[in-house]
Amino acid sequence: MSEHTIDGIIEKYRGQPGSLIHALVEIQHQNHWLPREVMQKVADALQVPFAQVMQIASFYKAFSLTPKGRHEVHVCTGMTCHLRGAAKLRAKVEELTGLKDGETDTDSRFTYQTGACLGSCSIGPELIVNGKHYGRMTPEKIEDVLKQYE
């Protein structure tokens, strides 16, 4: 995402230490991760010590301090999905992508993450790619789904 957009977000909150989380959420949303230089810019503009920006950014799982792949793959490990076979989905995704929970592959294609109850238990077990829910997933179907994302 362009530097321009990030700067725009930062400008909007200049001088407002109380808006730290808002600024970080917006940058995370646009840029998919928070580079250190960007956090330093946020610290300077919002007049928050850098250590506090780091503290917030590393505290919440919603923020990523490392680059993300082009596509975000989530497997739900919530109770319902678990009972409906999420472990098998995880094993298959891990086998196909070669990634462990939280990792991104070297060509930045996928970032794989598990999460607990992603809010659609009725269609579990589910696989979510870039926010799109694939319900009633089986390990056999996963390969075809992932193929659609280059």
Added chain:
Amino acid sequence: MTDIVLTIDGKEVKAKAGMTVLQAAQQEGIHIPTLCHHEKLEAFGGCRLCMVEVESRGWTSYVVSCVYPVAKDIVVRTRSEKVDKIRKVLVEELMAHAPDAPELIKLAEEYGADRNRFERDASFCIVCGLCVRYCNEVKQKNAVGFIDNGARREISFIPEVARKECWDCQECFTICPTSYAQAAYLLSEALAFPGQRKKIKAEKPLQPKSRVIPIMPAPVTT
């Protein structure tokens, strides 16, 4: 403002509104053990060691005295079988991280804590936050901060700030109950600005009197 009267360990104690139970006890010379409390810093309530028993309108509860405000007619007991048990377990848990910290060794003796009860995870930091809060609240330099959360929470020096500020301060080294603040600083120095120490020493040969505490060899215990 009228004083609030409460009872601590059978003694009638007067305190001002807004004071914590810990402050009320301390002003009467009643000792409550603390690890994350520092009089110059805002109350933190992190270590839970200052837990006391409070009886109020017939109800007994266990509260963290460094953040619990005094109230009229409450009865506080700074030691009881249950309070001692709580402190013992807390010390045992902390000793999994910092088995040789002098303050913990003393507390372990007093409360009969077994330093080997929990599997070792020698992170050396007990996350009392004294270094972080002191740097923020007293020195206002924010050279050290918390990162991550829950069980993975740790302290971390910010190299960009540390290289400028820490050499002439080093005050958190002496506040830290485990010497980890010093170790963490030296590690960031080695990684991010190695050799700076030599340069500073060459430039200001007499100054500064270094406050680096020699790290004691760990007592060999089983």
